[in-house]
Amino acid sequence: MRAARTAYPLKWRIMDTLEGVAAAIWPARFRRATPYLMLLPAVLLVGLLVLGLIQIADASLRTLDTTTFQFSDNYSIANFRRALTEPLFLVVAQRSLIAALIVTTVTLVFAFPYAYLMVRTRSPGLRKFLLIALFLPFFIGQVVRAYGWLIILGNQGMVNEALGLVGVAPMRLIYNYPAVLFGLVQYMLPFAVLMLAPALTAIPEELEAAAGSLGASWVRTFIHVVLPLARPGFIGAGVVVLTLSLTDFAVPAILGGGSQDFIANAIYDQFFRTSDQGLGATLALMLVALGSILVGLVFALFGAGTLAMGRSRA
Amino acid sequence: MSGSRSKSVVLWTLVTIALVTLSAPTVVVLGASFTGGNIITFPPDGLSLRWYARISQASDLRNAFLRTLQVATVCTIVAIPVGTLAGIALAKYAVRFEKTIQIYLLLPFTIPLIGSGIGLMLIFGNAGILGQLWPVGIACCVINLPFMIWAVTASATGLDPDLELAAANCGAPPLQVFFSVTLPAVMPGVITGSLLMFILALNEFLVSLLLVDARIVTLPVLIYNSIRSIITPDLAAISVVFIACSAVAVFLLDRLVGLDIFLKSK
Structure with a gap:
């Protein structure tokens, strides 16, 4: 035993x-x-x-009494009325939405060839190089990357110093709208490529060869074969880039220098500068709603694309 | 790759622009950290390691980095069991309301970070746990959880359910089936997921900014606050810490599961 x-x-x-x-x-x-x-x-x-969302919803219905700095006990929709009528918020919302659309378009234009080359190349070395060049910045936070752009584009930055050497007066390259858009595209590229790549892998290369042997030029093959079949990837990438850039905080804050605030910056200011939690919560709730509507709209129109989780993937 | 000359010219032009854009900040931060001068100039003022010597002595930077590591560790330790179980459940079983659960578990991605951050700030504030580090780790875990679940489901769909049935048929009780068959099969996903969770928590900025106070700032928040005042080369040197962490993570990911895993079609 x-x-x-x-x-x-x-x-x-x-x-x-x-x-x-x-x-x-x-x-x-x-x-x-x-x-x-x-x-x-x-x-x-x-x-x-x-x-958290319930808390935000609760806070959004309470107004700030500016004389006592107390929040009201009873609910009112005054915050929503203010958020919808004050021109400042309209400007900020418009700026973020337009930026999100531009950034999504530009990012997809650059992400597609990157993903395509990475998936289709015959050279394992090139594939690895492209993957590493993609993951390295992906794993470096927004703050550090934006700081890199400050060194390059700042008023005493590399570009201006280099221009100075050839006698060109310094230009203001940051703290404007294009700088924010540029920073966002750089931030979004890895996300977009990583969402596109699996969809491109799923397209058999023979299809392209077949289109080619039937006389289609590469442009026509792309337009009629590759791009339509890569749709799930474009949906996944598009949704991710659209929502992330619409709601970004760090890039507008650092590269916009306070003059190019997005919705997230406006919300932050309401909480930590103006200390009007109610109005800040209202704006946050409206941003959540806007984001969900955009995502829902895309999903309803095109399906979940490469974003789907779990068994039901095709 | 088949195709004409014009195709590769167009492709390569776009890819080169993307490559330069992707790498420029990293390269420049690396370069600036070795500058000899007091300010960052171009061309650089000679080479030196003085800024590295300077940051190794600055206790505020070191403490901020240690706090950031702590946050990332909490995040990863929570994410591994939670995400692995959820991922396996979603990939293997026919769950009722599967669509609803999927949409629900994607909430961290669909709710904007500023919304998640402020919501968590309000409930942590009510619970009286703001000002500590572990809630920041939990917050980082919540907002990135879908990455973990994704990684696990992606490798679990490759697991043949017959293997588990075979193990059970040979007399293995449920836990043994789980630890000897299911878990090893999804291990690549678990490794990928936990690396992602760790590195994303290490870099997390906005949620940290909302949840920390001056006593417990994390490194990204500290860098952000310093950028706003003045740009000096010591910031570049400390940023190199993040570049190094990223390089280690990429190396590990490549070694342990292979970066190609991200190219696989689902």
């Missing part, structure tokens, strides 16, 4: 105990519920965001 016990390894005994405990608290007849149990922690964790 004793010999048999020592022959039974410790690991087995631990596993047996664990199996016993697991069977006691989660008997086999609960098996059908197991996937829900596995999903529970994630659902609870994401629940924090839902709670």
Whole structure:
């Protein structure tokens, strides 16, 4: 008996105990519920965001009394009226939306050839190089990247110093709208390429060869074969870039220098500069709604593309 | 790749522009960190390591970096079990309301970061836990969780359910099936996911900015605050820490699972 016990390894005994405990608290007849149990922690964790949204909704309905700096106990929609009527917020919203559309278009134009070359190249070395050049900036935060642009484009930055050497007067290259757009495109490129690449991999190369052998030029092959088949990738990439650039904070703050605020910057200012939590919460809620409507619209029109999670992927 | 000359000219032109745009900030920050002068100039004022010596002595920078590491660690430790279980559940089982659950679990991506950050700031404030580091880690975990779930589902869809049935048929109880068959099969996804979670938490800026106060600033927030006042080469030197972390993460990702995994069609 004793010999048999020592022959039974410790690991087995631990596993047996664990199996016993697991069977006691989660008997086999609960098996059908197991996937829900596995999903529970994630659902609870994401629940924090839902709670947060409820808090924001609550705060958005309370107005700030500017004489006492107290928030009202009763609800009113005064904040929403202010958010919709004050011209400043309209300007900011317009600026962010137009920027998001421009950034999405430009990013997709550059991301597509990058993803295409990366997927189609025959050289493993080139593929690896393109992947590394993509991931390195992807893993470096926005702040550091924006700081790099400040060094390059700043008033005493590299470009202006170089121009100075050939006798050109310094130009103002940052703290304007194009600088913010440029910074955003750079930030979004890796996201877009990574969403496009799987969709391009799914397109058999023979299709392109077939189109070519039937006499289509590469431009026609792209327009009629590659681009339509890459649609799930364009949807995924487009949605991600559109929402991320619409709601960005760091790039407008650093490269816009306070003159090019986006919606997120306006919300931050309401909370931390003006201390009007109610109005800030209202703006945040409207941004959440705007983002969801945009995402919902794209999904309803085109499906979830490469963004789908789980089994139901084609 | 098949195609004409004009095709490769057009492709390469666009890709070159993208490559330069992607790499320029990194290269410039690296270069600026080795400058010998007191300000960043072009052409540089000689080479030196003095700014590295300077930052290694600055305790505020070192502490901020340690705090950032702590946040990223909390984020990853929470994300691994939560994301792995959810990912396996979504990939393997026919779950009721699957669509709804999927949409719900994508909320961290669909809610703008500023909204998530302010919501979490309000509830953490009500709970009286603002001003500590672990809630920042939890927050980073919530907002990036879909990355973890994605990574796991992507590798779990390649797992043949018959393998698990075979193990069970041979007498393996549920936990043993999970640890000996299911988990090893999704391991590439777990590794990819946890690396992503760690590096994204390390770099997370906006949510940190909303959740930290002056006593517990994380490094990205510290850099942001310093950029607003004055641009000096020590900032470049400290930014190189992030570049180094990114390089390590890329190397690990390539070694452990291969970067090509991101090119696979789902």
